Amino acid sequence: MSTDFNPRRLVQVGAERVSNVSSTDFPGHYPGEDHSWNLQEFRRDLRVEIQRLSNRSIEFDLVGVDASIANAFRRIMIAEVPTICIELVYIWNNTSVIADEVLSHRLGLVPLNVDPALMQFKANLDSATDHNTIVFELDITCTRNPGAPKASENPDELYINHEVLSGHLRWKPAGDQLTVFEGLPAPGPTNPNIVLAKLRPGQSVRMELHAIKGVGKDHAKFSPVATASYRLLPHIKIKKSIPPSLSEKFQKCFSPGVVKIDSRTGSASVDENNVRKDSVSREVLRHPEFVDSVELSRVRDYFLFNVESEGAYTPERLLPEALKVMREKISIIKNATQALKAQIEGTGSGDVDMVDT
């Protein structure tokens, strides 16, 4: 890994300020330099590297793009990559202590395991079909447990069905859904142990639930991610070597693993493989003996993404889905722009049809 970055790529981190925050790679900014869009150069400098992948989350580096691009992907992953959630609740009976609307809201928030690619968006409220709606049934009544030990105060022993759990949702396949979901886990919650309501003997809940495809900008329940965030790669430059007697104090100014101390010479240096672990707390700048020895910064076009999936998508699918959404948006706007251009050119450019704000 190279230690030196072009100073133009660095955002300086001072004790009480950050400077050089904005990118400057625009045409006309530097005399005699061309910074107009160049796909070949972009592809040459672009780096996308997955660092860590688990069943629930992914960490990857996106290097060589502007913050506006990285931010667009982050925002799309949160708000515009679709998932399936319960949206309509038909209540036949609810004698629990939870009010209908509160219970309905809680049901909406239950993450479902349905792959959104298998479903279509529902055009309007009255057009439910087997391609855009998944139906669940919830029918549960609490009763006394006749076999409960005497003098027990444990509701698990005293009652049967004293909790309405997400695992109680029963999928009601409609149309060709049995074929569509063949070989896949049956549609249901990703976690069967979410308590939705508590019941006592004689109380019951009976309802039909319709799950549809939606996006996080409509309601946060549709967001496919628990978090989708990025930070910039920290960069630490030691300008003046640290006296070995102060090495340990210097090391403690940074997150664990960031500064290593040579066991033979006792000299402190930055571990380039671990700089990303630094929190950039700026603690080092509080000590007068270190202020002139070190330069803190972040690399402006080096994004360290961390994305946690809620379960509808495997974590490695989230960025490709965000890219797909972005490219669909681009395509729609481009077609609309071309149509508007053709329409205006057709009427003659002197007579432009403009709209009031």
Add this chain to the structure above:
Amino acid sequence: MAAESVPKIKLLEGASADLSAATFQIHDESHTMGNALRWMLMKNVPHPSENVINVRIQMYDNISSFDALISALDNLDHLCESIEDAYLESLRAGRFERWEEQH
């Protein structure tokens, strides 16, 4: 999603006759698209330009702002494609740490 009766893109009042300067209003889009598009437009528009939620493009030499917008959209698409390629390549190569997370 609601039926698309509103036009996706509109030309707002105040565009110059030769369309070298115009404000576009893109329906049902936010900063997600706005800032990415602004950045890509800045890469090719010499100067000056400003951004609001309505995308305003001012061109030199009577060049059409429509063409600037269309080429920025094209470039943005190529950018996305490149990132997708690089990401899928990294995923395919598999040189990353794998671990198991508890719910």
